[in-house]
Amino acid sequence: MTDLEPRPADVTPHDPNTALSPAALDRLDRSVPENTKTAYRRQAALFIDWCEQHGRATLPASPQTLAAYVSHLCDLDRAPATIEQAIATIRVAHREAGHDGQPDTRAALRILKTHKRDRAEQGKRKRKAPPVTLNILRAMIDTTDPATPAGQRDRALLILGFAMMARRSELAALRTDDVTFTDDGLTVFIRASKTDQEAAGAEVHIPNGVHPDTDPVRVTRAWLDTLTAHGIHDGPLLRRINRWGHLLPGGMSGAAINERVRKLAVDADVPNAVAFTAHGLRAGGPTEAAKAGQPVSFIAEHGRWSKTSPQVLEYIRPVDKWRDNPMRGIGL
Missing domain, CATH: 1.10.150.130 (Tyrosine recombinase, N-terminal domain)
Incomplete structure (x- = not known):
């Protein structure tokens, strides 16, 4: 521990008024x-x-x-x-x-x-992870092999990250019993997140999809069935897998999820692939929802953004700038 590292408290064992257990x-x-x-x-x-x-x-x-x-x-x-x-x-x-x-x-x-x-x-701008839009998401999905555990896990990682508008820490923390299937889709329980420091938890409801390769219900169920077939019934949802395709104990870290998203973007040969991170999944969900005309309040609630956070607007404004452009339709 360095002299500058923030500490929760100093301990003075000889003074019971300042000592901590x-x-x-x-x-x-x-x-x-x-x-x-x-x-x-x-x-x-x-x-x-x-x-x-x-x-x-x-x-x-x-x-x-x-x-x-x-x-x-x-x-x-x-x-x-x-x-x-x-x-x-x-x-x-x-x-x-x-x-x-x-x-x-x-x-x-x-x-x-x-x-x-x-x-x-000097023309330098704040660097932002590009959003994983629907077309890019499908291109990344196409690089995975659904016949292998790694391919099924990667599909679950991508689809859940996009559909949940998830932070990488939220994805890393998911456990198998956090997912519940319903007639309308699936419900994912998030135990704690950046804006939920009290760990009250939040439920994210994801409806059934229409495309077999990107349907959140189908993709998540296939991954859970694979875990069950390998004798895994609880623990981390997104598991570590070695280069030989063997499931390993323990779940993926946030950093590992980040690297996996970048690798899949590179494999899909999308423009500026090395700039993609797991945050692109969180940014892509609201971008596509805004294109579909979903209200900002619904998007913010689904993505667990604070009601006063301007962050969600950063993902929506690029869509609005074209859809609601004052130069549109004036006869130019």
Whole structure:
């Protein structure tokens, strides 16, 4: 653990008023998602290395130190989101160490603002994972072999990710008993997600499809039947499979799901294939739903976006810009 890594609490064993039990420490530690902790560790390590190279203190860091470090990240042309994450990491580390109100980020944020403007003037845009639209989804499905466990799993991964508008963490967390078949389709129970930190859970209802290769019910049932045939009746839904096609213990991680989506996009030879990620499945669902004229409120609820989140609109606006374009139909 680095000096800058955010900690749930400090333990002073000799003072019963500040001590925490191992169970309490464990629950506090697990309250922070693993992805967040990994990002904190990476950013903290980079900041510590830079401070050591330049003879600067890390805790507490002066406003000038933070501003200089942010300028250094700008020199490396780091993405604004990456720099914002670095600033957040340093601020949290100071707060956890008892340095409330430090460091002063005003100069650092002004430098970041300049960096954003410089990048815009250079024609650089925020990189976004391209959406897996329906045509691309079908092309990716066509590269899979439904006669193999890997092909069936990949089909389930793609179809569920698209139809659920799922985050990769949600897909990785799915278990076999989270899926229930009904007359109208299937219901998928999501135990916890990014916007459900209290783990109240949410149900996603997916209707029957019309195409055998992309029907969520047919594809998911085929995969579950394969698991059953291999003696697997519970546990992770999306299983690890080795290069020889053998099912392995344990489920796929979010990173593995990401890499699999990219590999399938490359296999399908879609344009800009290496840019595709699992997030493209989450983006593709609302894009196609918007094309079909579904209300934004329905799309947001289905995708488990916060009611105040502007994210879902980012997927819908490209559709609206063409469908509701003021230049359409004026006689040009």
